[in-house]
Amino acid sequence: MNIRFLETVLWLAKLRTLKATAEQLYITHTAISSRIAALEQDLGVKLFEKSGQGFEPTPEGIRFIEEAGQIVESYHRLRRVMLDPSKLRGSLRIGLVTTLTPTVFPYLVKTLREEYPHVSLSVTVDMADRLIKDLKGGRLDLLLTSSWPQDPSYEIVPLCSFAMGLVASPTLGVDVKNPLAVEQLANYPFVGYPSGTDSQMRVESYFSGVNQVAGVHATNGSYGNVQLAVAGLGISAVPIVSVKAELAQGLLVLLPTVKRYTSVHYAAIFSKDGGTEIPRAVASLARQAAASFCEAVDPAHAWQDQPTHISDQ
Template identity: 55%
Template structure:
């Protein structure tokens, strides 16, 4: 019986929705249904019944859930116990989005040095889609990127954290910050964005979808620091993670623009190949989760919070 299938049953029991379960596990709704059906056929029992409240466990399903939870927890515990940090040696090629460089990465590097003294890291920063192509081509071992990355079943993801997004501008622009600004009012200023077709730019396009005719987007570089420099120079405004620019805001280089429609938060994950010659990416991914939690503990929960998912890695279709 596949461990992933057991985890799917547990999440469906918790969320009571095929769609919510599919979103949680980053798989298709068809995959969720097929996994549940496969277990039901294997056991010759029905695990769920559909009701007004969603998918509810049957009496047989409740018995199954109790044992399945024990099995899943035991598997994860066994995996952790079998991993000997002192025996891990080698080099990990890590791709990361620039937002995580000043936030999560410092704690990750410190933790790797302490827990895995014989492991070294090399870091490449770029847009998520470019980093994904590099990993799929075998040029990177793991990623720290915004989600959801589009990966095949041979890859796994580990949720890390989420950052709230805020529009910022140079104080030299003299934008009124005494009241929330509507998307239409924000769109009156040049919007500093990212290369067309990138996930980061897609979020900006979605935000201003109803004001596309009047929005002027300046497609800037693939890295957040360059965009922040352009904002500070008064070229335009930009939506950025508060966690990445709080120092500039405290110093007065940037000002936060209150928005009547807040931009959606951005979620970050670690991604790596499920099968490989080394356990290093999986081990570093677990440390990245710890580093993200440590960073969020020291941050304002309004602009950075750790993932509340369980310790299991998750997969993409």
């Protein structure tokens, strides 16, 4: 039994299929099956059953997953602790999407100052696609983002997930007495995201099958979209935790919908081939910061994903 095997169980429990798990871990279906079989033989219990929805944890599997999650989390926490803070010195070029700027990032900065006082940050806030280009071009060392390259040369540390909601200014006149169907929402202008981005593709997926009114595109991510929504220019899909103040002040209303908008997942990304341990150490702190943030808000709006680090077979 080793950490990679435990991580495999956690991902299969989350994704439910061998295909999705293999793509996430960059290993073969056979390797996943072998890892699960080895664990089941070692433990003397069956961890998963095949169903119409994919692989479902057995009662024994559920208990194992709960304990395995804690073990994996403790292991990576121990790795971070073993890095001597006094020896971890230098600068880190970090890029993050706008949604994380007022949410997780302040927790990270506070923890970083306490844990690694000799590490300084250079921060870039931008759309995920441009951040990825800068990471690939060597202009950034670590990303906190909602999309990432499917490339085994990068390590991905899941941070958290945010529930998305459709919001609008009361001045837009959307009737919020009853849940709105997609066809009803399509009658209003929609504040979207730049074409080709994951954020805009989620918008298009939500409105698939209906004649959507052309959106007003914001070029600086969710912050710009919130401002346009507050100005009454249209409906926008944003993480609910990012508009708590606007909702409390009555500047925006959360629209009741028939169809739920997909949640957005965030992760820390860095190159496995970097010449310093700083990105890995700060990525671990970012996960800790994400946990602290999620504990401070409504668990229906933000939650932490199962821990795992992508590794070779």
